[in-house]
Structures are given as C-alpha cells and as structure tokens.
Amino acid sequence: MFIKQYIKDIFGALKSLAVGLRRTGYYFTHHKEIITEQYPDNRDTLVMAERFKGEVVMPHDENNEHRCTGCTACELACPNGTIKIITQFDITPEGKKKKAIDKLVYHLELCTMCNLCIVACPSDAIVMAQTFEHSVFDRSEFTKILNKPGSKIMEGVE
Amino acid sequence: MVEEIGTTTEGDLIINVGPQHPATHGVLHLLITLNGETIKKVEPHLGYIHRSIEKMCESLTYRQFIYVTSRMDYLSSHINNHGCTLCVEKGLQIEVPPRAKVIRILLDELTRIASHELWWGAMAMDLGAFTPFFHAFREREAINEIMEETCGARLTMNYIVPGGLMQDIHPNFQKKVKEFISLYKLKIGEYAELVTGNIIFQNRMKGVGYLSPEDAVSFGCTGPTARGSGVSCDIRKLYPYDGYDNLQFDEVLETAGDSFARYMVRIREMNESIRIIEQLIDTIPDGDFVAKTKVVLKLPKGEFYTRVETARGELGIFIVSEGGTTPYRIKFRSPGFSNLSALDHMARGSKLGDMVAMMGTLDLVIPDIDR
Numbered sequence: 248m249f250i251k252q253y254i255k256d257i258f259g260a261l262k263s264l265a266v267g268l269r270r271t272g273y274y275f276t277h278h279k280e281i282i283t284e285q286y287p288d289n290r291d292t293l294v295m296a297e298r299f300k301g302e303v304v305m306p307h308d309e310n311n312e313h314r315c316t317g318c319t320a321c322e323l324a325c326p327n328g329t330i331k332i333i334t335q336f337d338i339t340p341e342g343k344k345k346k347a348i349d350k351l352v353y354h355l356e357l358c359t360m361c362n363l364c365i366v367a368c369p370s371d372a373i374v375m376a377q378t379f380e381h382s383v384f385d386r387s388e389f390t391k392i393l394n395k396p397g398s399k400i401m402e403g404v405e
Numbered sequence: 406m407v408e409e410i411g412t413t414t415e416g417d418l419i420i421n422v423g424p425q426h427p428a429t430h431g432v433l434h435l436l437i438t439l440n441g442e443t444i445k446k447v448e449p450h451l452g453y454i455h456r457s458i459e460k461m462c463e464s465l466t467y468r469q470f471i472y473v474t475s476r477m478d479y480l481s482s483h484i485n486n487h488g489c490t491l492c493v494e495k496g497l498q499i500e501v502p503p504r505a506k507v508i509r510i511l512l513d514e515l516t517r518i519a520s521h522e523l524w525w526g527a528m529a530m531d532l533g534a535f536t537p538f539f540h541a542f543r544e545r546e547a548i549n550e551i552m553e554e555t556c557g558a559r560l561t562m563n564y565i566v567p568g569g570l571m572q573d574i575h576p577n578f579q580k581k582v583k584e585f586i587s588l589y590k591l592k593i594g595e596y597a598e599l600v601t602g603n604i605i606f607q608n609r610m611k612g613v614g615y616l617s618p619e620d621a622v623s624f625g626c627t628g629p630t631a632r633g634s635g636v637s638c639d640i641r642k643l644y645p646y647d648g649y650d651n652l653q654f655d656e657v658l659e660t661a662g663d664s665f666a667r668y669m670v671r672i673r674e675m676n677e678s679i680r681i682i683e684q685l686i687d688t689i690p691d692g693d694f695v696a697k698t699k700v701v702l703k704l705p706k707g708e709f710y711t712r713v714e715t716a717r718g719e720l721g722i723f724i725v726s727e728g729g730t731t732p733y734r735i736k737f738r739s740p741g742f743s744n745l746s747a748l749d750h751m752a753r754g755s756k757l758g759d760m761v762a763m764m765g766t767l768d769l770v771i772p773d774i775d776r
Contacts, residue, residue, distance in 0.1 A: 259604070270598045282543050282546065296553045298554065300558055325469075359561075363468065
C-alpha cells in the first residue's frame, strides 16, 4: 500500500510539472502578444489618459489671458505648500483698486499630484497636464511661475 | 536586543536578514537566531521607513489628510482612502449618494485584485519561480489602466473625498472593467497550472508556518492571514460599510492554517472580488457622485472609529476631534503590523528556507507596518 502511494505521488508530481511546462511551451511558441510598452521608442505615439495627473498648469487663451482671480483657494487646499500666490492691486479704468495675481509660484518638487487644488479652484483657472518627464539638471528649474509674463485676467471672470 | 552578527552564549548563530534583502519586500530588518538551520527566534526591527504619518495628519485638514494615507499601504491605497473618508463622514453625518457608494466598492475590489495579483507574483518569485511575476503584472496592468483613466493615477489615486468622489467615472469605465473581467477569467487558469498545482510549490508550502486559530486571534491577525486559520474576520461581512451588506459574496475560509491555506484564501478571494464587481458593474445607479458639503469641514468634538477590510486585513481609523478644522489625534490600526507579530511564533522550529514562504504568505507591505 505504501509503495503504491509512493509511485502514485511520483507520477502525480511529474504530471504537475508537465502541466506547467505545457503553459510555458505555449508562450514560447506563441510570442506574438506584446504586452510591454516600448518606451521611450514610442514617445511620438504615446497617448496618456486624459485625466492623468502630471503637473499643474494654467491655461491661457490666444489673447494671453487666464482665469485666475488670486483668491488663494488652491493655496489653502494644498497639503504641501506647493502653491504660493503673490497678489498685487490693479487700478481699473474707473479708478478703483482691484486685486489681481502678480505671480502664481508652483513648486513641482513638493507636489504630490493629489488634485485638491484643481477641485478647490472656483474659476477653473488651473488644470492638470499630462506631462510626466519631469527630470531637470538643476533643482531650481522645478519652481515654476504658472501665469505667463504680461498676462491678465479674462473678461467676466470674478 | 542583540546587536552584532555572531554567536550567542549557547553557541547559536545570529544573522541579519534585511533591511536590504529581496525576500523582505522592503526595508524590514529581521534578526534571526539559528541553531544549525533551525530557527530559534525571529526579531523584526522596524522603523526604517517611519514617516510619522499619524503626526503629519494632525496638521492637515480633514480634506487634506486623506491623500497621505495612500502612502501607508500603497497596494490598497484606494481602500485606505475609503476608510479615512468613512470616518470623516461618520463624524459629519454626511449621506453619500448611492452612485458614489457603488463606484467606491467597485474600485475597492479592483484594488484588492491588483494587490493580490502583485502578491501572487512576488510570492512565486520568493520561492524561485520568476515567470509568474510577469503573468501577474499582465493582469495588474489592465487594472492600473482603468485606475489611470478614471482616477488619474496608477497607484496613489486619491479619488475619494468626504461626501463622495472627486470626479465622475470615465465614460469608458464600464467597458474597460468588463474587458478586464473577461481577461481575468481567461488567464486565472494559468495561475493554477503554473504555480498552485506545482509539486515543488506545494511541498514548500504545505505544513509550513502553522498558525492555530487561537494564536491568530491572540496575535491580532486579520485578513487572509487569519482566514487561512479558519478565523472569521472579514469586515465586509461582519461590519458592512457602504452597501456591502446588499451584495452576494462568500467569506473565504480555509482551516489548515499553514502557508498553503493562506495562499488559497487569497487566490479564492480574487474570484469573490470578481463576483462582487460583476454584480455591480451593470447597475451603477444614476445621480450625483458627490454630496454637497461645506468648504471647510469641522468634525464635532468627540472620538470616531471606523474599520475597513484592506487587501491585508482590518484597517482601523481612530480620530479624536476637538471641534477644529484639523484632527487632534489620529491613530491607524494597520493590518501588517499585527500580522508580522505572528512571524516569530510561526517560524520557531522551522528551517531558514521556509521562512521566506511564511513571510510571503503574510503579504507584508513595510510602509504599512511602519507608517
């Protein structure tokens, strides 16, 4: 009885190895299915998901106008102190003082792409871009000013 | 505490495994006392990746602290966020829209499958089989793509906010999940062919690292580690949250208590997760994806505790509020820490080579243990 079980175990073991090797052999002979990304060779054709959180950017229209009112909602929402807003006072044509942004400083090296600033923004002034190749040679290049030079706030955004 | 490599007064050899060792899956340091090749004692040394997340959370508001918890158990980051959000919602008594609840559960279960897939690949790699890692990552990649499309990130999603979700699901979500389910059903047979049925694998797992139900309870083990010993501890069944009580699924239990039982629990749990996803994917209710909440959240004075079932076991979130905008104290009861404490008990008397199998079936994630 013991011998019978012993031989049965040996054949069972060999069968289990053969089953695994059959699967290995299948993939050895059917290697057309490529599941890896050929990065960076496919950089021209690579499409990132539209919601991918790469970095915070401020879109400008063709007249170099943005939608940021300088309300600092994003600065308050940020958990890491990534965003700093420096405001100034513009003089409107009626002679009144109006608060506007001077610089929106964005520290990419502190950002964790949590999306909380985008959700907090009441005027949709900032969005997430799909860029992900963030390597630079100097650390100071991570500190970015999001509003372009000479830009001003769009008409009708309060 | 024994510091140096060397021998004890009884002549036993002391060796260090880790903190930079491929079998420890991270910066875990084990100080092992050996008599020949037999383990006499295992002493885990922690703290190599301690980031004081609990203390950090005290300076963040109730909206901000949720994203940090993704960095604890990064393989089930979505479930961590879910637990923290449940605790805040419990304090504020927010009613979450049914659509948000269903999507949360769907993403929870997808995260659980992704975590178990990675565990399966790493587990087989620990025991010397390299190819299963690539097979596991092929299916995991499909889940990661779903996450990237809907949540905007592959690992640390931060998709859940108090009151619901950050955004609505992507229009392709249902299609992609159905594609994943068909891919999973096509490929799950390979797992059994390649690893589960393999005689070498079975001989290395069966009877190794026995943990009795009594010990599992006394060490505080939860999740698949305790369920492999036959302890019923699924939070989704015992304390259902966000509508798990309306779903048809079984709590996976094995009674053998060895490494192979823990392995089988995780393999079967993936099938249960697929069952949950199949029930919900066609019946996502319409409506809002987030409830209206105040901009600044203030929890009332008091103590709040919720628990969720992550891929590794029970995660408890304890918030003490003084009525301000930030928590006064936060405590996380992480599953990995309790599961690791059973390692010494399991490993005593077994061989050094078997310890890798035991650690693999505990499914340790070191940032979860240290926080």
